[in-house]
Amino acid sequence: SQQGEEDPQALSIQEGENATMNCSYKTSINNLQWYRQNSGRGLVHLILIRSNEREKHSGRLRVTLDTSKKSSSLLITASRAADTASYFCATDPSSTSGTYKYIFGTGTRLKVLA
Amino acid sequence: EAQVTQNPRYLITVTGKKLTVTCSQNMNHEYMSWYRQDPGLGLRQIYYSMNVEVTDKGDVPEGYKVSRKEKRNFPLILESPSPNQTSLYFCASKRQGAGNQPQHFGDGTRLSIL
Numbered sequence: 001s002q003q004g005e006e007d008p009q010a011l012s013i014q015e016g017e018n019a020t021m022n023c024s025y026k027t028s029i030n031n032l033q034w035y036r037q038n039s040g041r042g043l044v045h046l047i048l049i050r051s052n053e054r055e056k057h058s059g060r061l062r063v064t065l066d067t068s069k070k071s072s073s074l075l076i077t078a079s080r081a082a083d084t085a086s087y088f089c090a091t092d093p094s095s096t097s098g099t100y101k102y103i104f105g106t107g108t109r110l111k112v113l114a
Numbered sequence: 115e116a117q118v119t120q121n122p123r124y125l126i127t128v129t130g131k132k133l134t135v136t137c138s139q140n141m142n143h144e145y146m147s148w149y150r151q152d153p154g155l156g157l158r159q160i161y162y163s164m165n166v167e168v169t170d171k172g173d174v175p176e177g178y179k180v181s182r183k184e185k186r187n188f189p190l191i192l193e194s195p196s197p198n199q200t201s202l203y204f205c206a207s208k209r210q211g212a213g214n215q216p217q218h219f220g221d222g223t224r225l226s227i228l
Contacts, residue, residue, distance in 0.1 A: 030214060031214040033216050033217070035219075040202065040222065040224075041221060041222065042118075042204060042219040042220055042221045042222055043157075043204065043206075043217075043219045045216035045217065045218070048214055048216050049212070051223065087197070088156060088157065090157075092214065097215050098164075100145070100164060100170070101159055101162065101170075101172055101173065102159055102162070102172075102195060102217070103159075103173075104156045104157035104158070104159075105156055106154065106155060106156035107156050108193075
């Protein structure tokens with residue numbers, strides 16, 4: 001079963017607004033990664049946050065990580081129509097977990113209206 | 115150019131006819147993985163490989179085989195495909211043992227099993 005759960009499943013906003021999507025997971029992790037997927041295409045890595053980090057920025061992206069709640073959020077500021085895509089979180093398991101399986105969330109479909 | 119290459123990109127075939135989807139990466143990555151993506155289920159890991167001759171099951175390995183005879187190649191084999199294996203498949207690779215690294219994805223293979 002998927003341990004990564006994302007919400008909302010779908011989000012529709014106006015250009016210029018901020019978009020926030022959340023991810024929850026179940027086991028201990030080394031890091032958590034966010035990916036973007038344009039319709040039916042391959043996933044593109046956006047940002048990685050380590051388990052000992054609480055917040056990370058990259059351009060218009062801001063990611064937070066709360067390991068006590070096993071959750072992360074991705075904020076896209078000043079959204080553009082080109083940000084329309086699906087966004088996925090993925091957990092990289094910790095070396096103590098005994099597994100090297102990645103778990104992806106079910107994704108958030110973001111639509112930015114021009 | 116650093117890339118993960120999958121072939122074929124599209125395939126329509128019939129139940130029971132063995133097929134192989136190839137995956138090759140030119141980044142000398144140790145870790146390689148196969149995922150399938152189905153509507154509403156996100157990406158689910160089929161198999162992964164930590165290095166040559168080292169493979170392990172992901173969350174949905176039934177009906178699939180893999181091999182890792184060379185570092186750059188990680189083919190996915192469907193010995194007797196069935197309609198429930200109709201899906202979008204992605205291969206990914208990443209550098210292992212160098213701290214926290216993201217995965218690099220191929221463009222995907224869309225399989226239809228009739």
